[in-house]
Amino acid sequence: MKDISLSIASPSAGSPFQKAGAALTACAILCSIIAAFGVGKTNPLLFFFLIIGLFISGGLFYSIPYFKAQAGIKNDGIMQNPLSNRGAIAWGIAILMTGFYIILYWFPYYLEGLIRTMDPLSMMLRSKASDQWFLYGAFYTLAVLIMGMRFIAKYKFSRYHIIRTISVMFFQMGFAFLLPAFLLKLNQPEFYFSYFWPLKYSYLFPNDIDYLIQSGNLGVFMVFWGLVMTFIATPVLTYKYGKRWYCSWVCGCGALAETLGDPYRQNSDKSLKAWKIERWMVHSVLVFIVLTTALLWLNSWKSGTILGDASGLFSQWYGFLIGSVFSGVIGTGFYPIMGSRVWCRFGCPMAAILGLFQRFKSKFRITTNGGQCISCGNCSTYCEMGIDVRAYAQKGENIIRASCVGCGVCSSVCPRGVLKLENLEEEGRFIPYIRHEDRK
């Protein structure tokens, strides 16, 4: 079947509001570039307000049509829109974002002017001048808040989406941005209470733990918090609610994927091949981190005789390959091309652990409502994790997959009300629906 014949001219592309929103956002990006070239140094406050103001108003304008429209699924024209359909705009954004990550990680001095625009905010929050990471954190949080607002507008018919989006916005702003900044201001370790080992792998490395414990009572509490979250909260919460409690309610990476990444969720690869690659990759990363952590502890217990300074070396290499290249450049930069959850799906060790619990020991499932599936494919298309949801639904099977982050969009886009995310008794969750007439 030729697909070309069905390629359709963009239907009534963009309302005036959305065009205005896009224009304002483009201005914000332009201002950021101008600031980066040095002007930001001389006029930090002006450019700070200009950039933030333009981004926020751009996002607002962009969301207005969603707020005004009747509540319901708003996916018209997604497959023709060059923004969401790997078209020219998508590639432009991908190159821009990837470029930003590359400069941020390896050539931050080109961002000097832009970094300086964040000085006033940084001084206020942290009593410390801004650096590239503060700039990144500020932009990241801004993206989550602005695009979170858009998400809420788009899915305003669903309280599940509204509540969990407010949740990710809250955790990003409070736990991943403001709180660490305040801790710095108070001369405490810059600790992220919403990230745990193995995503924040160093939180269980001997060096970090030593450092935290030596930094005082709060540091001891941080170590305690990290241990409790990794070894108690993670299995217990995942048993009760599935991995979604973290991946689409708390995690900052998830927050960005669910908000900034939402326009691209349909670009994830749904093929069986992609699933195979995913399983190999994500579990390899997990095994690697577990082994390294164990080795580092062995090493520290033997007072450094095994590895010498390998721990520093590890952090550098893992940080470079996984932390930077994978989670940043590919994971976020490629949103418009590969979908919003590339990192979560192929690289995140936390997702891997949560996934194992979810698959083998959890009450969570997406229930398929009897024989009601019409195989239309909306659920699979809009699954950001690339799960072929329909393959289960059309067989009357519940969807129980390690990778499912429980975003709930499959259930929302289902035109026949076939899917429901829920936590029920663990027993029987794998039993498919069989018609009464066919039961033996």
Next chain:
Amino acid sequence: MNIVIIGNGITGITCARNIRKLDSKASITLISGESDHFFSRTALMYIYMGHMKFEHTKPYEDWFWIKNRINLIRAYVKTLNAIDKILVLENGKPIAFDKLIIACGSKPNKFGWPGENLHGVQGLYSIQDLEQMERNTQNISSAVIVGGGLIGIEMAEMLHSRKIPVTILVREKFYWNNILPKEEAELIGKHMAGHGIVLRLNTELEEIISDNQDRVAGVLTSTGEKFECQFVGLTAGVKPNIGFLMENELETDRGILINEYLETSVPDVYAAGDCAQFRNPKQGEPAIEQLWYTGKMQGETLAKTICGDKSVYNRGIWFNSAKFFDIEYQTYGQVLPEINDQQKSFYWEHPNGKHAFRANYSNTDESILGFNFIGIRFRQVIAEEWIRERKTIAFVIQNLEKGWFDPEFSKTFYKDISLSYFQGIKDGNNE
């Protein structure tokens, strides 16, 4: 065993898959003219609206057919010699079979309206129809749809997504009133109006008017109204697509006639899905079932019979579902547009006009007969169990929470429904 199936729709595909599951040796050949691979007809609207591309509507990846040794042929069957067990493709190629399954689906109804063959006038059933609709609706300023059924409202939604104003002509008193009771039909009608769709009730198509280039320019209605439009959608139902079987040993009426085993009048030739017509339909069941679900169930049943476990088709407790713009609809059991004298009906509607509930029950033993859920999702297993076990209406109303299937954190309505029901009993209002 050499099995040939005509039609790669849900019926033919389900049958092929299930035969393969039961019999690893059988040779299975699927002949279909519309597309290389099975796709979901129910998703055609979403391609037009830009929610999905054609490839997204394919429920199986292309390697699936090779892996399962289901041999696919893209061609139309021109003639069938059922007695000699041979069929001929359009290109003249003959294909022999031991057993034949005909699952060739439907095509849109046309009733001989003047102007029904003008450019810009069409039905919607196949991919080719969709491609044509794509061409026919470029740069047009208004459209008229004839027929108030499910495909009609889907077409309206499609056009609406391209901001093309739509008028729907409906023969009945209310939208889809041959299926929906008045209250539900009115609710849906209002919702459509909220989206700017113009509904003309009690109105039939009289004539389609052309411009001087054989293109549609407007329609005249039975009420004497005239609507200008550049597109007319004909959605007054579908009929079995059996033209190619006309001069044949096979007994046909509107569809290919079959018994409860889905056997035709010729041995080793079976028919199922949209194209088949039961000789003796069970009481209260239609002779031709034109649904995704029934096609799937017939395909499953037939696979058993073909593989030696001769099985009667039993569609079980009736269910169906649909979506009207933003409002979902699920129905279980029997809900007639108007109750008969052995039935009672309880109806509840939310003040916002977006959610409704109906339960029909027997007026002798109060046992539940059927449900309509509008803007509410409900568990099929629970609804069916209650109907099968003849639970009383009071029990059902008190236990609605058990079947509630709306997403977590949604506002629930079962308390409102229950209050309304028991208030009605007290006031003696429930009829």
